[in-house]
Amino acid sequence: RKEVEQDPGPFNVPEGATVAFNCTYSNSASQSFFWYRQDCRKEPKLLMSVYSSGNEDGRFTAQLNRASQYISLLIRDSKLSDSATYLCVVNTDYKLSFGAGTTVTVRA
Amino acid sequence: ETGVTQSPTHLIKTRGQQVTLRCSSQSGHNTVSWYQQALGQGPQFIFQYYREEENGRGNFPPRFSGLQFPNYSSELNVNALELDDSALYLCASSLEGPGNTIYFGEGSWLTVV
Numbered sequence: 001r002k003e004v005e006q007d008p009g010p011f012n013v014p015e016g017a018t019v020a021f022n023c024t025y026s027n028s029a030s031q032s033f034f035w036y037r038q039d040c041r042k043e044p045k046l047l048m049s050v051y052s053s054g055n056e057d058g059r060f061t062a063q064l065n066r067a068s069q070y071i072s073l074l075i076r077d078s079k080l081s082d083s084a085t086y087l088c089v090v091n092t093d094y095k096l097s098f099g100a101g102t103t104v105t106v107r108a
Numbered sequence: 109e110t111g112v113t114q115s116p117t118h119l120i121k122t123r124g125q126q127v128t129l130r131c132s133s134q135s136g137h138n139t140v141s142w143y144q145q146a147l148g149q150g151p152q153f154i155f156q157y158y159r160e161e162e163n164g165r166g167n168f169p170p171r172f173s174g175l176q177f178p179n180y181s182s183e184l185n186v187n188a189l190e191l192d193d194s195a196l197y198l199c200a201s202s203l204e205g206p207g208n209t210i211y212f213g214e215g216s217w218l219t220v221v
Contacts, residue, residue: 004150043198043212044151045110087150094164096141096200096210098150 001026006088006099013078013106021102022072023088032091033064035073037084038101044087047073078106111135112201112213120219121189129184129216133201140182141210142174143198151198157182158204189220 006023013019025033036044048055050062050071061074071088083106088099111134121127133140139158143151153166157176171187180201186193196217202210 041196043110043214045212046209049209094141094156094158095153095166096143096151097153098143100148100150 002099003027003097004088004090004099006102008100008102010103010105013104015078015080015106015108017078017106018074018076019078019104020072020074021086021104022070023099023102025069025071025088025090025097027090027092027097028066028069030090030092030097033071034089034091035060035062035071036087036089036098038087039084044089044098047086075104078104080106080108082106110211110213112199112211114197114199114213114216116216117214118217118219120221123189123191123220125189125220126185126187127189127218129186129197129199129218131182131184131199131201131213133180133182133199134211137201137203137211138180139202139204139208140176140180141200141202142182142184143200144168144193145196145198145215146192147195154184186218191220194218194220 033050035047037047038044050064054063059076063072085101141156142154145151156164196215199213200210
């Protein structure tokens with residue numbers, strides 16, 4: 001079983017739409033959780049950390065369910081610039097484990 | 109940007125050769141990690157260095173080795189290159205601790221032919 005599993009998509013949505021996707025992780029001892037964004041042929045960049053209480057950063061909302069070992073990301077009012085691959089990341093001790101990414105394409 | 113710089117940005121090597129990739133961490137960051145990202149995959153953890161010592165390793169063979177220097181910069185060395193080693197190699201720096209943010213460099217694209 002992979003340490004982090006994500007819905008690969010792709011999600012193809014019109015501008016202004018809401019898109020949501022999630023990932024699951026296998027290690028219940030994992031300590032911290034993140035969403036990273038990766039543009040084509042670029043390095044991953046931190047989008048936001050994810051907390052059990054849920055957290056928002058502008059149009060982005062992340063949620064963590066430790067009991068179900070499930071992490072979600074919701075993007076409201078999608079912009080063309082949101083087109084990217086979104087990587088679910090789980091930190092266990094010294095090691096980051098990445099999902100394979102969810103591809104989102106926002107069309108005009 | 110992130111203050112993490114990697115070199116070279118692109119290189120082509122022949123199967124069986126050896127390669128050294130370099131990384132300068134963000135100022136003040138004492139922990140450096142290396143990741144391999146094959147096309148269409150998420151980054152895979154290779155190993156991490158903290159204060160010049162390896163303190164964690166992923167599922168990679170011994171021909172993947174590394175160093176961290178007193179200024180916290182780092183090298184990744186890969187011996188006996190194989191075609192499957194073709195990937196984007198990412199260096200990330202952070203302060204020690206599982207909750208600290210990790211910052212990636214732009215990566216080194218390695219093609220093995």
